[in-house]
Amino acid sequence: MFKVGEALVGDEPNLAHIDLVIGEKDGPAGQAFLNSLSKPSQGHTPLLSVIRPDLPAKPSTLLVPKVTIRDMEDADKAFGPVQEAVSRAVADSVEEGVIPKEQAEELVVIVSVFIHPEADDFQKLSRFNYGATRLAIRRAMEGFPDVDKVLEEKDKGGHPIMGTRTVKLRNPPYLQIAMDKPAIEQQLNLMEQLPESDHLIVEAGTPLIKKYGIKVIEELRKKDEDAFIIADLKTLDTGHLEAEIAADAGADGVVISGLADVNTIEKAAREADKCGIYCILDTLNVENPVDLLEKLEDKPHIVELHRGIDEEYAGKEHSAWGDIPAIKEMTKEKLVAVAGGITQETIGEAIGAGANILVVGRAIANSKDPESKTRDFLESMGKAWSESEKEKFGDIEQFRWRTDF
Template sequence: MYKIGEALIGDGPELAHVDLLIGDKQGPVGQAFANGLSNLSVGHTPLTSVIRPNLMTKPATLIIPKVTVGDLEDASKIFGPAQTAVARAVADAVEAGYIPKDIVEDIVINVSVFIDPSAKDFRKIYQYNYGATKLAIRRAMKDYPSIDKVLAEKDRGTHPIMGFKVKKLWSPPYLQVALDLDNLDAMERIIDQLPENERVLIEAGTPLVKKFGVGVISKIRELRPDAFIIADLKTLDVGRVEVKMSADETADAIAISGLGTMESIMKAIHETQKQGIYSILDMMNVDEIDKKLKALPEDLKPDIVLLHRNVDYETWIKEHGGDAGGMTAWGDIEKIKEITGGLVAVAGGVTPDKVETAIGKGADVIIAGRYIIGSRDVRRAAQDFLAHFEPDPDNMRLAMDEDENIPDKKGDKKSSKK
């Protein structure tokens, strides 16, 4: 047997975070158990888990402090509420049936515990570590989480200690606000007025980047730490350099010009993969879009294809009585998705009344610029678009309620791929 479990419970200095291994005495977990008891280190001395003095729990359990035990006060938190909490959790896990009684003499458990030196409340230390240990055992024995759970949550979860959220485009459609500006004060004013909405993406427009450099991305990040930020560099050459520059400034995506050579496009996309950010291939003024996309290797397709009608062309259409927000200029969106397997963004004269049509044709990202940034009421202008979107992907979600399956009345487990 070789099982791995983890759990975090509580808050404040008494918060408990437990990592544990469950395995056979004769296997690697058993070897680690023996090494832990015999190879003592200053400040991190492991100890057996006891329910009370002279009553060791079964299966035999080793507690490994994650934080240096600096003095007697720190030691008393380990050799007291934490030690008892872990031991009773193990015993109760056996009683609850998480661990079969017939194997308790054949296995051992190694439990790593986090005890903050500033923690004061022994009751909370006990309660949180008891709950975390018992939950970690249950998870380990049930092989939680499933890979389906991991894949469903990887772009949704936020680590409470990290302090910010990394946004991924896991639930389109989205509204991308293009900051095509040449003024930092105007940029700050607009960002300040944009709604705090999961569906809003912020684009550092080409004029903004050209005037202030890629460092403007970091300025946007300071204003909106959790935002998904696109660097619209329209890269034509030396893509690797420009992608790295943007990634170093914390951009989440970079726009590459589809007018570049195949070699330049492939190098730029490869660098986005290396840096862990999204690649956007901007097809403004590109002929035979399908042909160009098909020519790219399967492992170097862009994450997002941008079907982009330029401003000058859009203005000309308006002057000649055409429909500047028409859909025909974007072509067959679904066909493009079949080629790349990624998302499609549309830009060029999109107004709020065209949003539902664009989404209906398969658009995943609606890019709006002047309608929003030129408005006297930026928030209202953005809401004009958002009114046509589904609500925030997670606004009705309670992540903690989805963590474990609960048996139904027949004893079957409910499906939980989320």
Template sequence: MIKFGEAILGKDLKAVVNVIIGKGNEIDIAFSNALTRTPSPIFANLRDNLIVKPLSIVVPRHNIDNEIQAELLHGVIQYGAAKAIADLDLDEDLKIVITVSVPDVPYTTLNKRKLFHYYYGATKLAITRALNEYPSKEKIKKEKYRALHPLVGFRDVRLERPPYLQVALDVPTVENMEFIIESLPKTDRIIIEAGTPLIKKYGIEIIEHIRELYDGYIVADLKTIDTGRVEVRMAFECTANAVVLSGVAPKATILKGIHECEKCGIMSYLDTINIENPLKLYNSLELKPDVLMVHRGIDEETFNKDRLYLDTDNEKDKKLILGVAGGVSIDNIDELKNKYDILVVGRGITKSRDPGRVARAIVNKLGDDIEQYRLYLDEDEDINL
């Protein structure tokens, strides 16, 4: 039996602790290998000549470059880890390998107390998590698109929590585009679409410009009709999160575009402008797009209501994200949000005198944003052994 755990505690100074814990041949091999590595590990001792049980070693994750780091490792870090193990009162037949980071900070009374405090707590938490096999697969699936890494500063959103407002930037100038983006509310429910006219005028690199202003979910509305792989890869390399393929393209182009999206790890939209039966097209594809977009074009003089109200209750693939573009406004949001996952609004926002106010009015009808504090503190974690 062998299990793994991890914990990071602290703010200005951080205790980073990884543990391997278990009994039997596997942990014996891991323990022996760790004991002979460089830089040399140390046993978890409460003091000189008093090793804790179960037998445990503390392994620095990096080279120890000076006397301060050596003293911290052999002092408060070793003691914090040892005290945590002693207080847990674990099965003596276990063995534990604890890897730690060792900071290079002034050797003051406050820093010593902080590091002991943090390493004691992190070691207990990492061991408890290992024995409880935390986190569960269900927790990871729930939070994989919500987690905010402290050294990254943004989350990777993959449309797991509809409905969304997709703002179509079919605007004539970069200055207008910048004004609209900067006026939009800060919310998890907004998708930015680099519209086809915008990309045609300024090139695919306009997505990188958008990214500097808005580091959220960005769709490249290429309406690809040929060279599916090439256009998807171009958008991917400019950091687009999704690419729009045209439903009137040859089937081979659609399939190659979807396949390239899957290879690159981005999402595929299939735009069904001028397609009479979008679901029939969707069901005919061996590879399925992530998003099926029901779309009335700007140049159409009349509006076919059937394109907004597909009968999908019995036919829609459960994995399919359904979007609607054309004719979406603040007046029909309440009705459409129950049928569609993505509501695309272009001129209703971009031609407004106050784009931010209109966007906020729509977003307020879509639901709450994701709250971050609970995820950061892991308040749902059961730490009982």
């Protein structure tokens, strides 16, 4: 047996974060147990877990502090409420049958504990570490989470220190706001006016990047750390290099021109995968997107069917919308964006054709009230909450549900 469990309970500075391993005495867990006792590291000295002096827990349990024990005050926390709580949680897990009683003498438990240097409440330290240890043990013994749970939950929430930012587009349709005007202050002001929504994508347009450089991505990110930001580079050569540059600047996606050589597009797609960002293929002036996609061994994550501004002014209609279902099947993320003169009146047609991402520029950027206009578009897409939902959950269009054990 070799089981691993983890749990986080409580709030700072008295929160408890438990990592633990449960295994046989004569296996790797037992060997690690002995090594830790015989070769303690300075400042992280492990200690046998006891419910009270002369009453160690069963299975034999080792408490390993993750944070350096600096002084007697820190030692009191580890040897007092945390040690007692962990030991009692192990014993209660045996009593309730989570750890089989008949195996208690054959197993060892190694528990890594986090004790915040500013923790100041012994009662909370005890309560939180007890609860976290119980939860971690149950998770370990029941194999939580399984692989399916990890894949289901990985994009729903965020690390408590990192935040809730996610870089996956899992719940279309999305509204992508194209910031094309080469006026940085105006675009930063627009960022501040956008409503909070999980269904917004921000596009740093080609003219904006050409004037200010790729660092404009960093400026936009400062305005909203959680925003999904695309760098519209319309790359024509060195696709791998420009994808890496976009990723290094903090972009979540990079736009490659469909007019680029097939090798350029494929290299960009591979580099985007390596960097953990999206590769978006822009079909501006591409006669047949389906033919192009069929030539690619490494497909883009998203295809953007793009009617340019000059084409729009010349009266050219959107093309290839009828091919959206086929195009979608040839993308890694099954996502198709449409761009070029999208209005509230044409949203229904675009979504009906199968579009997942609606790219809007001037209709929002030139509006006197961008926040209200954005909400109008979201509402037309069916992604604005009712007033009762807003009162209950706050003014966010999609609440991220995280279903922990």
